[in-house]
Amino acid sequence: MRRFIVPILYLILCLLIVAAIRGEWINAYLQLVIMYAGINIILCSSLNMVNGYMGEFSCGHAGFMAVGAYITSVLNVGLLNMCSGAASSGAAAGPSALLPAASLALFPVTLLIGGAGAALVGLLVAIPSFRTRGDYLAIITLAVNYIVKSSVENIQAIGGARGFMGMQRVVETMTEFSDLPWVMIWIFIFTGLTIAVIHRLVNSTYGKGIIAIRDDEIAAEIMSVDTRRIKLVVFMLSSGLAGIAGGLFAHILGYINPGSFTILKSTEVMIMVYLGGMGSLSGSVLSAVGFTILMEVLRPLQLMKWVLIPFFLIVLMLVRPEGLMGNRELSDIFPKLGWLFPPRGGEEL
Amino acid sequence: MEAFFQNLLNALQWGSFYALIALGYTLVYGVLLLINFAHGDIFMVGAYIGFFIATFLLGTYAFRLPVMLPNEVVFVITLVAAMLLTALVGVTIERIAYRPLRRKGASRLYVVITALMAGLILENGNLALLGASRRSFPELLPKSIYTLGGITFSNIKILVIATTVVVFLILELIIHKTRLGMAMRAISYDRMAVPLMGIAADTVIVFTFALGSALAALAGVFFATSYPVLEPYMGALVGWKAFIAAVIGGIGDIRGAFLGGFLLGFIEIFVAAVFPSTLRDLIAFSVLLIFLTIKPTGLFGVARATKI
Numbered sequence: 001m002r003r004f005i006v007p008i009l010y011l012i013l014c015l016l017i018v019a020a021i022r023g024e025w026i027n028a029y030l031q032l033v034i035m036y037a038g039i040n041i042i043l044c045s046s047l048n049m050v051n052g053y054m055g056e057f058s059c060g061h062a063g064f065m066a067v068g069a070y071i072t073s074v075l076n077v078g079l080l081n082m083c084s085g086a087a088s089s090g091a092a093a094g095p096s097a098l099l100p101a102a103s104l105a106l107f108p109v110t111l112l113i114g115g116a117g118a119a120l121v122g123l124l125v126a127i128p129s130f131r132t133r134g135d136y137l138a139i140i141t142l143a144v145n146y147i148v149k150s151s152v153e154n155i156q157a158i159g160g161a162r163g164f165m166g167m168q169r170v171v172e173t174m175t176e177f178s179d180l181p182w183v184m185i186w187i188f189i190f191t192g193l194t195i196a197v198i199h200r201l202v203n204s205t206y207g208k209g210i211i212a213i214r215d216d217e218i219a220a221e222i223m224s225v226d227t228r229r230i231k232l233v234v235f236m237l238s239s240g241l242a243g244i245a246g247g248l249f250a251h252i253l254g255y256i257n258p259g260s261f262t263i264l265k266s267t268e269v270m271i272m273v274y275l276g277g278m279g280s281l282s283g284s285v286l287s288a289v290g291f292t293i294l295m296e297v298l299r300p301l302q303l304m305k306w307v308l309i310p311f312f313l314i315v316l317m318l319v320r321p322e323g324l325m326g327n328r329e330l331s332d333i334f335p336k337l338g339w340l341f342p343p344r345g346g347e348e349l
Numbered sequence: 350m351e352a353f354f355q356n357l358l359n360a361l362q363w364g365s366f367y368a369l370i371a372l373g374y375t376l377v378y379g380v381l382l383l384i385n386f387a388h389g390d391i392f393m394v395g396a397y398i399g400f401f402i403a404t405f406l407l408g409t410y411a412f413r414l415p416v417m418l419p420n421e422v423v424f425v426i427t428l429v430a431a432m433l434l435t436a437l438v439g440v441t442i443e444r445i446a447y448r449p450l451r452r453k454g455a456s457r458l459y460v461v462i463t464a465l466m467a468g469l470i471l472e473n474g475n476l477a478l479l480g481a482s483r484r485s486f487p488e489l490l491p492k493s494i495y496t497l498g499g500i501t502f503s504n505i506k507i508l509v510i511a512t513t514v515v516v517f518l519i520l521e522l523i524i525h526k527t528r529l530g531m532a533m534r535a536i537s538y539d540r541m542a543v544p545l546m547g548i549a550a551d552t553v554i555v556f557t558f559a560l561g562s563a564l565a566a567l568a569g570v571f572f573a574t575s576y577p578v579l580e581p582y583m584g585a586l587v588g589w590k591a592f593i594a595a596v597i598g599g600i601g602d603i604r605g606a607f608l609g610g611f612l613l614g615f616i617e618i619f620v621a622a623v624f625p626s627t628l629r630d631l632i633a634f635s636v637l638l639i640f641l642t643i644k645p646t647g648l649f650g651v652a653r654a655t656k657i
Contacts, residue, residue: 057458057461124638127642128638128641128642128645131642131645132641132642132645135378135384135596135600136596136600136641136645136646136647138384138461139592139593139596139637139641140638140641142589142593143593143634143635143637143638143641144638146589146630146631146634147631147634147635147638149630150627150628150630150631150634151631153627154627154628154631263585263589267465267469270462270465271466274459274462303473303476303477304473304477306469306472306473307469307470307473307474307477309469310465310466310467310469310470310473311466311470313462313463313466314446314463314466314467314470317450317455317459317462317463317466318446318449318450321450321453321455321456321459322459
């Protein structure tokens, strides 16, 4: 039973928040902050899998996010237009029985397709990583980020540098079906799934190979770890999750442009990872939430925010280079929490 | 044919900036194995320092010099002063941010993050202090344009290219003929053994940072002279690209950085000449990606042997 405690607690938390939104106790601004926190959790924990657990230095996470955001948005808007065109050529007010339910059912599918697209772009990083390590791989991730950004800028069909919009109507169609904060719900679902998948992966026997690659790739190879396959899996999973986060991000804003997915965005995710600590899933979650709140608190400072936050991080690096919770989980710091996270059977020796 | 040579000349000038900045990257990397992500912003700082010195010498501010200097003298003073002051900035960053981490023996990765953050501070600090307005660099050197067999070139273009080549040769001399250069090579060969040989490693590292930052300032002032618009983010993209140039050449190798800078300049200018210029970044970065997939250590880079 104990292994269900955390999921149930998470479910209760989500239901409470959704109920609070329905009861209008939480205003739109707070909702936005909560949604950003969820997306940041996905981004931060997926990047931590590459940077923290596998020990590679990937600094182009925003590129994958862009791929997911664009694929999902284009599919959703395209499908919506197709549906409404087929149902009736009338305006959005025209009632169609199938449409709202269909868009609700299609939304996770398009999100996953966006994630898959991002995972395929992740191959661009994964394949060179077989021969390249460290600094050179950092450049490759950087290059992929730029390639994605300038490809999007050059495809006029999806708006080019002007950006792409229309996702707001997709969200509206979903609320037509049932008056719930659907984007928020999908963010909760995918955040939970992300954490569950990453937690299970890195704690599995297979996942020990990831940590083995970080500690010593050659030794891992000798111990019959299939390093190529693990790198493929980790890079693709990480970029796929970033793609899903991008798709959700696009539907919060209702508008995306290539300028949202620059190196600055990647740096932001990296700051969260290093703030929380390498190779620590709970650290990632905490720092993603904390960072989101910090960004909102510092908003009145405007530009000085981007001076203060790097300064704060430099001080953190000087005082505590491994981040707040480097290579430790919450249950290591507070042993009493251990009963919430029971070790899985079969891995104890 | 004329268009080809015209583009070649443009590429040489454009590549000069990349080469100068890439030399700074590669010097620091060679000695410390540290990707100094703040370097692009040091280039920006160099350009701004040059701007303030030049406008001060030209008497734009209330507090001015008693004599008016001729423009050429102003240019030389600006160049030298900007190089010295920017070297100071580079050394300060090393002193405040990188050295304590090195003393603690922190992992290389954390130093890289610190460098990234130092770059962000320079960029946004500038934006917060000076505002987002662009500034135009005063025209110090009268631009004279010559035509030779259908190819037009200006004196600034020739000055930039020639200086870059001279700087490269001087740098080679410093690295290979002086004691300090020998110490730099020694540190890059084995950092642990160097202090045992009685070499003050910190002095050498400070010298490296000063040299690299001075080169960035040189590039910055030249860049501002050629394209006289200054903005706080000018260092970001040029910095990343110069870094790519250093990697193409095999980071840590001076000849590599020099060649890589020119190579990237050629790619960008010729892509812009043939394709729509919006594709410039896309093709430049794709070339990099393909190049690194085929030859993971760059032109002159050597794979570091890993022992178990």
